[in-house]
Amino acid sequence: MFLRNAWYVGAWATEVGRQKLLRRTLLDEPVVFYRREDGTPVALADKCAHRHAPLSEGKLAGDNIQCPYHGLTYDPDGTCVRAPGQSTIPPGCRVDSYPVVERYQWIWIWMGDPALADPEAIEDFHWMDAPGWRAKGELFHLKANYQLLIENLLELSHLSYVHKNTLGTEAVAEVQMKYERGERDVTLTRWVMDSPVSNMFRLIGGFDEGEHVDRWQLVTWTPPAFVRLDVGAARAGTGAIKGDRSQGFGYRNLNAITPETEKTTHYFWAQARDFRVEEEWVSDLFVDATHEAFSEDVWIIELQQANMDAGTTPDRVDIKHDGAALAAIRILNGMIKDEAGSQSNIRSRIAAE
Ligand code: FES
Numbered sequence: 408m409f410l411r412n413a414w415y416v417g418a419w420a421t422e423v424g425r426q427k428l429l430r431r432t433l434l435d436e437p438v439v440f441y442r443r444e445d446g447t448p449v450a451l452a453d454k455c456a457h458r459h460a461p462l463s464e465g466k467l468a469g470d471n472i473q474c475p476y477h478g479l480t481y482d483p484d485g486t487c488v489r490a491p492g493q494s495t496i497p498p499g500c501r502v503d504s505y506p507v508v509e510r511y512q513w514i515w516i517w518m519g520d521p522a523l524a525d526p527e528a529i530e531d532f533h534w535m536d537a538p539g540w541r542a543k544g545e546l547f548h549l550k551a552n553y554q555l556l557i558e559n560l561l562e563l564s565h566l567s568y569v570h571k572n573t574l575g576t577e578a579v580a581e582v583q584m585k586y587e588r589g590e591r592d593v594t595l596t597r598w599v600m601d602s603p604v605s606n607m608f609r610l611i612g613g614f615d616e617g618e619h620v621d622r623w624q625l626v627t628w629t630p631p632a633f634v635r636l637d638v639g640a641a642r643a644g645t646g647a648i649k650g651d652r653s654q655g656f657g658y659r660n661l662n663a664i665t666p667e668t669e670k671t672t673h674y675f676w677a678q679a680r681d682f683r684v685e686e687e688w689v690s691d692l693f694v695d696a697t698h699e700a701f702s703e704d705v706w707i708i709e710l711q712q713a714n715m716d717a718g719t720t721p722d723r724v725d726i727k728h729d730g731a732a733l734a735a736i737r738i739l740n741g742m743i744k745d746e747a748g749s750q751s752n753i754r755s756r757i758a759a760e
Contacts, residue, residue, distance in 0.1 A: 408435075408666075408669055408743070409434045409435070409631070409666050409743065410519075410630060410631040410739065410742055410743050410746060411434065411518055411519035411520075411746060412517075412519030412520055412523050412746060413517070413519065413630065413631050414508075414515045414516070414517055414524075414528060414529045414530065415433065415434070415515065415516055415517075415518070415631070415632075415663070415665040416513045416514070416515060416516075416663040416665055416673075416675045417431060417433055417438065417440065417450060417507070417513075417514050417515065417516035417665065418431060418440055418513070418514045419512065419513060419514070419546060419675070420448075420509055420512050420513060420514055421512075422440070422514075422546075423440045423441065423442055423448050423514055424441070424442055425441060425442050425444075425467055428440070428441050428462070428463040428464075428465070428466075428467070428472070429441070429463070430453050430461060430463035431667075431673070432667050432668065433516065433518060433665055433666070433667065433673070434518050434665075434666055435666075435667075435668050435669070436452065436518065437452070437453035437454060437461065437463075438450050438451070438452065438453055438505065438516070439451050439452075439453040439461070439462045439463040439472070440507075440514060441467060441472065443470040443483060444469060444470055447509070448507045448509055448514050449470075449472075449483040449504070449507065450504070450505040450507045450514075450516050451472065451481060451483075451485050451502050451503065451504050451505070452485070452502040452503040452504075452505075454502060455474040455476065455479060455502065456479070456487060456497075456499075456500045456501060456502055457474065457476070457477060457479050457500070458476060458477070460474055460475060460476035461475075462474055462475075462481065462502070468480060470482065470483055471483070471488060471489075473489075477491065478490075478491040479491075479500070481501070481502055483504065484501075484504050485501045485502045485503055485504035486500075486501050487500035487501055504521075505517060505518055505521070506521055506524035508526045508529060510526075510529055510532075511532040511533065511535035511536055512535045512536055512542065512677070513532075513535070513663065513675065515529050519746075530629060530633045530663075532633075532635070532661055532663070534659045534661060534679035535661065535677060535679060539681050539684065540679050540680070540681050540684065541679065541680055541681075541684035541690060542659075542661070542677045542678065542679035542680075543677060543678060543690045543691075543693065543694050544661070544675065544676045544677025544678060544694065545675075545676060545677075545694065545698060546673060546674065546675050546676075547673075547674040547676070547701060547702075547705055548667075548671070548672075548673065548674070549671065549672040549673075549674050549705055549708060549709065550670065550671055550709045550712060550713075551670065551671070551672060551708045551709050551711065551712035552666075552669060552670055552672065552712060553632055553664050553665070553666040553672040554632075554736055554739070555708050555711060555712060556632070556664050556672055556674060556704075556708060557628065557632055557634065557664060557732065557735055557736065557739075558729075558732040558735075558736065559704055559707075559708055560626070560628070560634040560636075560662055561593065561595060561626060561628055561634065561731040561732040561735055562728050562729055562731070562732045563584065563595075563597060563624055563626070563728075564728040565704075565707070569703045569704060569706075569707050570700050570703055570704075584596065584597040584624075584728065584730070584731065585597070586730050586731035586734065588734040588738070591629065591630060591738060591742075592627060592628060592629045592630075592738075593627070593628045593731050593734045593735045593738070594625070594626065594627050594628075594731075595624070595625070595626040595627075595628075595731040596623075596624075596625050596626075597623070597624045597625075598621065598622070598623050598648055599621070599622040599623075599624075600621050600622075600643070600648070601619050601620075601621060601643040601644065602619060602620065602622065602643075603617055603618070603619060603620075604616075604617075604618050604619070604620045604622075604640060605622075605640075607696045607700065608620065608622070608640045610692065610696065611656070611689070611692060611693060611696070612639075612640060612655060612656045613656075614640070614642075618642070619642075619643040620640040620641060620642060620643055620655065621640065621641055621642075621643050621644070621645070621647045621648060621655075622638075622639070622640040623637070623638065623639055623640070623647065623648070623657070624636060624637075624638050625637040625638070626731070628731070628735045630735075630738060630739050630742055631664075631739055631742075632663070632664035632665070632666075632739075633662065633663055633664070634662040634664070635659060635660070635661055635662070636659065636660040636661075636662075637657060637659060638657060638658065638659075638660055639652065639655055639656055639657025639658060640655050640656070640657075641653075641654045641655025641656075642654040642655060656680075656682060658678055658679060658680040658681075658693070659678070659679040659680070660676070660677075660678055660697070661676065661677045661678075661679060662674070662675070662676045663675040663676070670712060670716075674701075674705075676697070676701065678690075678693045678694060678697050680693065
């Protein structure tokens with residue numbers, strides 16, 4: 408159901424501290440996040456080895472965490488280092504410790520084989536904190552499968568309908584996208600030329616009401632569930648399509664999607680820009696406008712999931728606009744299948760030995 412050998416975003420860095428232990432379910436596993444005394448983050452299985460009480464309800468003792476029920480204490484590697492009332496630690500007393508890295512304002516977590524966790528493989532989200540850039544975002548909770556959100560972000564004709572009062576205009580759905588499937592990525596390009604500006608772009612970009620713009624949406628998906636968009640608009644006919652964006656503005660919409668369970672999802676997103684970076688009100692305006700637009704996505708995707716769960720659900724019918732989303736889901740499901748296959752091969756080998 409999930410790709411395990413992969414980095415996911417587990418939390419905003421600001422969510423993880425020493426005052427409050429953060430419990431979050433990721434890939435169907437409860438995890439507790441906290442920080443060591445030197446500030447580095449820790450992620451452990453939030454299930455005590457003794458009677459499975461949640462460690463997140465316990466307390467920190469230096470770099471260690473103490474279970475709230477009978478006081479067993481675990482170090483950041485997940486090893487039990489104290490069992491009250493006895494001088495020895497019960498054999499095998501430990502909880503899983505997950506590799507974590509703090510990068511790009513987020514805490515990244517690896518929930519597969521720890522030996523394979525290479526921080527170099529973390530997806531590039533440098534716009535989140537690179538010099539000259541300003542990024543701000545949120546975490547949405549979605550009551551739907553994470554793949555529905557991937558499809559949503561790769562199938563932009565819905566802008567004309569779901570977001571008709573925010574991001575969309577009628578022209579978006581009428582223009583075909585071009586997409587390319589790589590071995591492990593999908594890129595999607597759409598230019599909507601000489602069309603009326605959307606409300607949100609008018610607000611942020613300083614265009615006049617009804618003004619015509621050339622609008623771009625350049626989208627990249629990488630597995631398991633990262634979607635980065637380079638979006639923007641420039642006054643119509645001023646050469647943006649050839650690379651001159653001086654008569655418009657663009658920004659990055661950055662999305663990191665992490666499955667919570669089969670039917671619920673953590674949706675981390677941010678808007679990053681390299682213009683007017685000192686102006687807080689622009690960040691707030693950006694985030695508020697995007698919050699409104701993404702709430703519209705949450706609304707339709709949760710209805711979609713609820714409807715899929717009700718009654719009988721026939722096979723899906725595809726339309727032309729689905730191309731990029733279908734390609735991404737095929738790559739992802741292929742990787743999940745390969746991973747499951749190699750794990751079952753390992754299990755059979757061990758059983759045979
Ligand atoms: Fe944690 Fe007993 S359940 S110490």
